[in-house]
Amino acid sequence: MTTTHQPTTPFDMGGIGHSVRRKEDDRFIQGAGRYLDDIQLPGMLHMAILRSPIAHGRILSIDASEAEAMDGVVAVVTGEMLAAHDLAWMPTLSGDTQAVLATDKVRYQGQEVAAVIATDPYIARDAVSAIFVDYEELPAITSPQQALEEGAVLIRDEKEGQTDNVAYTWEAGDREATDEAFAKADLVVTLDTHYPRSHPAPLETCGVVADVDPATGEATIYLTSQAPHAHRTLFAIVAGLPEEKIRIISPDIGGGFGNKVPIYPGYVVATAASLLIGKPVKWVESRSENLISTGFARDFHMHGELALTADGKILGLRASILSDQGAFYADAQPTRFRAGLFHICTGSYDFGAAHVAAKGAFTNKAPGGVAYRCSFRVTEASYLIERLVQNAAYELGMDPAEFRMKNFIRPEQFPYLSPTGFVYDSGDYHTALRKAMEMIDYEGWRRRQREPHPEGKLIGIGIASFTEVVGAGNSRTYDIAGLKMIDSAELRIHPTGKAILKLGVKSQGQGHETTFAQIVAEELGIPFSDVKVQEGDTDNTPYGLGTYASRSTPVAGAATAVVARQIREKARRLAAHLLEASPDDLEWEPGRFFVKGVPDKGVTIQEIAFAAYTDFPEDMEAGLEGVHYYDPPNMTYPFGSYIVVVEVDPEDGTWKVLDMVAVDDCGVRINPMIVEGQITGGLTEGFAKANMQWITFDENGNCIGSNFLDYLVPTAWETPRFRLGETVTPSPHHPIGAKGVGESATVGSPAAYVNAVIDALWSKGVRNIDMPVLPHRVWGALNGVEVAP
Amino acid sequence: MEVTVTVNGVEYRRETEPRRLLVDFIRTDLGLTGTHIGCDTTSCGACTVLLDGVPVKSCTMFAVQANGHELTTVEGLRRDGELSPVQAAFKEHHGLQCGFCTPGMMLVATALLGANPDPTEDEVRWALSGNICRCTGYANIVKAIQSAAATMHEGVRA
Numbered sequence: 001m002t003t004t005h006q007p008t009t010p011f012d013m014g015g016i017g018h019s020v021r022r023k024e025d026d027r028f029i030q031g032a033g034r035y036l037d038d039i040q041l042p043g044m045l046h047m048a049i050l051r052s053p054i055a056h057g058r059i060l061s062i063d064a065s066e067a068e069a070m071d072g073v074v075a076v077v078t079g080e081m082l083a084a085h086d087l088a089w090m091p092t093l094s095g096d097t098q099a100v101l102a103t104d105k106v107r108y109q110g111q112e113v114a115a116v117i118a119t120d121p122y123i124a125r126d127a128v129s130a131i132f133v134d135y136e137e138l139p140a141i142t143s144p145q146q147a148l149e150e151g152a153v154l155i156r157d158e159k160e161g162q163t164d165n166v167a168y169t170w171e172a173g174d175r176e177a178t179d180e181a182f183a184k185a186d187l188v189v190t191l192d193t194h195y196p197r198s199h200p201a202p203l204e205t206c207g208v209v210a211d212v213d214p215a216t217g218e219a220t221i222y223l224t225s226q227a228p229h230a231h232r233t234l235f236a237i238v239a240g241l242p243e244e245k246i247r248i249i250s251p252d253i254g255g256g257f258g259n260k261v262p263i264y265p266g267y268v269v270a271t272a273a274s275l276l277i278g279k280p281v282k283w284v285e286s287r288s289e290n291l292i293s294t295g296f297a298r299d300f301h302m303h304g305e306l307a308l309t310a311d312g313k314i315l316g317l318r319a320s321i322l323s324d325q326g327a328f329y330a331d332a333q334p335t336r337f338r339a340g341l342f343h344i345c346t347g348s349y350d351f352g353a354a355h356v357a358a359k360g361a362f363t364n365k366a367p368g369g370v371a372y373r374c375s376f377r378v379t380e381a382s383y384l385i386e387r388l389v390q391n392a393a394y395e396l397g398m399d400p401a402e403f404r405m406k407n408f409i410r411p412e413q414f415p416y417l418s419p420t421g422f423v424y425d426s427g428d429y430h431t432a433l434r435k436a437m438e439m440i441d442y443e444g445w446r447r448r449q450r451e452p453h454p455e456g457k458l459i460g461i462g463i464a465s466f467t468e469v470v471g472a473g474n475s476r477t478y479d480i481a482g483l484k485m486i487d488s489a490e491l492r493i494h495p496t497g498k499a500i501l502k503l504g505v506k507s508q509g510q511g512h513e514t515t516f517a518q519i520v521a522e523e524l525g526i527p528f529s530d531v532k533v534q535e536g537d538t539d540n541t542p543y544g545l546g547t548y549a550s551r552s553t554p555v556a557g558a559a560t561a562v563v564a565r566q567i568r569e570k571a572r573r574l575a576a577h578l579l580e581a582s583p584d585d586l587e588w589e590p591g592r593f594f595v596k597g598v599p600d601k602g603v604t605i606q607e608i609a610f611a612a613y614t615d616f617p618e619d620m621e622a623g624l625e626g627v628h629y630y631d632p633p634n635m636t637y638p639f640g641s642y643i644v645v646v647e648v649d650p651e652d653g654t655w656k657v658l659d660m661v662a663v664d665d666c667g668v669r670i671n672p673m674i675v676e677g678q679i680t681g682g683l684t685e686g687f688a689k690a691n692m693q694w695i696t697f698d699e700n701g702n703c704i705g706s707n708f709l710d711y712l713v714p715t716a717w718e719t720p721r722f723r724l725g726e727t728v729t730p731s732p733h734h735p736i737g738a739k740g741v742g743e744s745a746t747v748g749s750p751a752a753y754v755n756a757v758i759d760a761l762w763s764k765g766v767r768n769i770d771m772p773v774l775p776h777r778v779w780g781a782l783n784g785v786e787v788a789p
Numbered sequence: 790m791e792v793t794v795t796v797n798g799v800e801y802r803r804e805t806e807p808r809r810l811l812v813d814f815i816r817t818d819l820g821l822t823g824t825h826i827g828c829d830t831t832s833c834g835a836c837t838v839l840l841d842g843v844p845v846k847s848c849t850m851f852a853v854q855a856n857g858h859e860l861t862t863v864e865g866l867r868r869d870g871e872l873s874p875v876q877a878a879f880k881e882h883h884g885l886q887c888g889f890c891t892p893g894m895m896l897v898a899t900a901l902l903g904a905n906p907d908p909t910e911d912e913v914r915w916a917l918s919g920n921i922c923r924c925t926g927y928a929n930i931v932k933a934i935q936s937a938a939a940t941m942h943e944g945v946r947a
């Protein structure tokens with residue numbers, strides 16, 4: 001562990017560790033970004049989707065005649081029409097199938113039933129309201145517990161062999177060893193909590209412009225996609241189109257957060273419509289469509305148990321999960337892991353045994369299960385263990401910081417094999433927590449907490465010391481829909497010493513055009529401003545699995561460093577040729593090779609690049625470029641300690657953040673400014689989930705949270721102020737020691753906020769309040785009154 | 790109906806349906822796509838433009854209501870080939886990530902600093918409370934706006 005990483009390049013060169021300003025900003029601050037909805041093609045038609053108003057029902061009839069007769073309507077597409085082309089159903093990312101347009105039943109409110117293609121978006125929406133559908137309503141199942149009751153109506157009656165509403169069962173860890181650990185325990189602490197359904201809600205909704213050329217059959221599909229290459233392959237498989245005739249272009253993306261990983265029915269319908277009509281078709285979700293039908297996250301009902309010794313050591317963890325999958329099992333996650341990477345739930349603690357049993361249920365809600373700013377269910381795992389350790393400390397009469405220090409994995413134990421099979425690469429948890437405690441004056445707040453508050457308010461202090469697992473693969477263990485989780489980088493140095501770097505990942509605001517150029521600057525000494533970074537176009541970038549689960553820096557960042565180093569080795573041979581020296585006699589400094597002991601005798605990378613096209617040895621291939629596919633040897637394990645101080649008003653149950661510090665360790669920081677920006681955004685999203693942001697349903701399956709008036713996201717006014725700190729524990733297996741950071745704060749912070757509120761209320765007997773910790777829930781818990789959800 | 794509006798100093802005269810939203814008129818009919826659509830319910834502020842200098846959400850106005858008025862969109866912030874102090878400060882202080890909310894944020898900031906050249910942090914946050922950002926957590930947006938205010942003061946003194 002070090003406290004900071006010292007740059008080795010000058011600021012203007014912009015290598016690793018420099019907070020250079022972002023290259024992509026110039027177009028965004030001038031309104032010149034090019035997002036999906038900005039794309040206008042000649043002759044382009046517009047699509048609008050008719051959605052189910054009910055949560056569960058059989059479709060008796062669809063009458064589209066009035067819509068079809070309207071001026072400007074080109075076509076109305078129904079599930080039956082798609083079925084004729086074998087496109088009414090499509091595979092999900094978890095091996096289930098999902099209706100594209102419903103043919104038999106609707107299974108959630110907002111499900112796609114029909115689509116109108118028209119010359120104008122206003123006409124398309126008018127026509128949607130002129131389609132009449134008769135439904136025979138069926139009982140709606142709105143919780144996984146209800147779904148598993150004896151005699152519950154079968155949601156997936158079309159699925160061969162499916163006789164109940166179970167979507168999957170899965171387990172991890174060692175059940176017997178865990179039972180043994182619990183048999184030895186002096187004390188067992190339990191927690192039952194629901195991590196509620198949430199939605200990533202990027203400010204730009206999802207959309208597509210499908211442009212199939214009727215003459216050539218070539219399909220150019222502009223898509224709000226976090227994973228354009230994987231999407232092209234899946235389009236090829238689903239639609240049976242030859243892959244070389246599909247070109248996915250993911251333009252500027254207005255936030256993704258996992259929402260833009262799956263393939264949605266609207267994409268498929270628009271593409272099919274363009275294919276059949278021979279004109280470009282655009283579909284862009286409304287906000288309500290986005291919130292009710294695409295990409296939900298979380299919705300885990302969790303039961304956790306910690307086995308403890310009387311002197312405060314953890315012996316084992318048992319967790320059982322019931323997940324609410326909605327009507328289709330569509331989690332975007334690696335194939336082998338049916339509850340994502342939830343089994344990272346042993347967190348930052350060293351103990352011998354753990355067991356996780358997970359079961360998912362179909363309900364009459366939208367499918368999704370996306371990793372919302374999270375590496376496949378890591379946030380649920382982190383939330384459970386961090387809530388449990390606080391409760392365990394209190395039950396043992398210990399301070400929660402002291403309890404953590406006593407049970408943390410120690411620095412000398414890394415690489416550390418966890419009881420569920422992860423190999424943690426590096427960490428120093430004690431230092432991070434100690435630093436956070438110093439920054440916030442932990443002891444001082446504990447003293448203030450004990451003093452009587454003049455207005456009768458309650459002070460609470462909450463800690464979360466999370467460990468994430470990010471950057472999937474390796475390829476042996478991790479794939480999505482069979483595609484191994486590698487990523488790649490292609491780097492070409494032009495004769496004038498400028499460069500282009502092409503990547504299979506795709507930025508949605510993370511600043512790739514800057515940070516990946518900084519990696520090249522670090523490795524080759526070419527100023528970051530001279531390196532153009534290209535992403536998103538499958539015709540012009542090498543293959544990759546895309547940007548989600550904090551994998552861009554761990555995987556594509558590593559690929560970039562490796563290919564740059566390969567190019568540097570060729571540059572060394574070119575330099576040797578130019579300097580008439582042996583390659584072994586050359587020394588590298590940022591941007592330049594020189595003869596050992598003769599610093600004046602050298603050539604710059606720009607001179608070498610020119611020679612690669614103008615003056616290269618006879619036995620050498622011309623050019624200076626390369627491509628590398630990186631298969632990570634292991635994942636990376638970012639960690640940190642967050643401490644929140646809240647003040648709860650027992651009169652009305654409201655709470656506010658008085659102070660918060662976040663000490664993050666994501667290994668080496670490529671651009672500290674960008675890292676801190678991502679952490680601040682993530683802390684805000686964590687606050688949102690703890691405080692206000694959730695999607696729920698009434699007993700009929702009506703979605704509550706279908707717009708930004710009901711689905712509350714924090715503005716500048718509600719958002720707390722944060723103070724950030726860092727430690728640096730490089731990843732030993734990553735070429736530049738970086739670990740990934742985009743999701744740390746969303747993963748780590750929710751437990752810190754909730755722990756703080758519970759800390760304030762513990763002496764009043766409150767042991768749990770589910771998120772979001774709404775004022776009436778706090779008031780109800782304080783007063784022992786059952787309140788509405 | 791015929792609508793005449795001045796956008797970023799240029800007068801446009803167009804035929805439009807009475808029900809056409811101002812945001813669609815700006816984006817599609819005038820081709821100024823820097824103004825974005827984020828929610829359709831006046832909640833997020835991605836579509837914010839200035840109407841006679843005052844921030845309005847263009848998803849909740851009809852184009853015909855802008856008849857005879859002056860509009861400023863993000864494309865009009867740059868003057869005489871120079872970024873405005875607000876634009877420059879957003880870049881300098883990393884006040885944006887995906888960039889989708891940025892035009893609306895910058896227009897609100899421009900109007901705020903026109904009315905209140907030296908806002909406190911709370912005043913900035915209150916002014917921004919009709920605009921949602923999902924990436925930044927707002928801290929750097931607030932910092933950028935306060936820095937732009939300082940730059941504009943220097944400009945006045947110089």
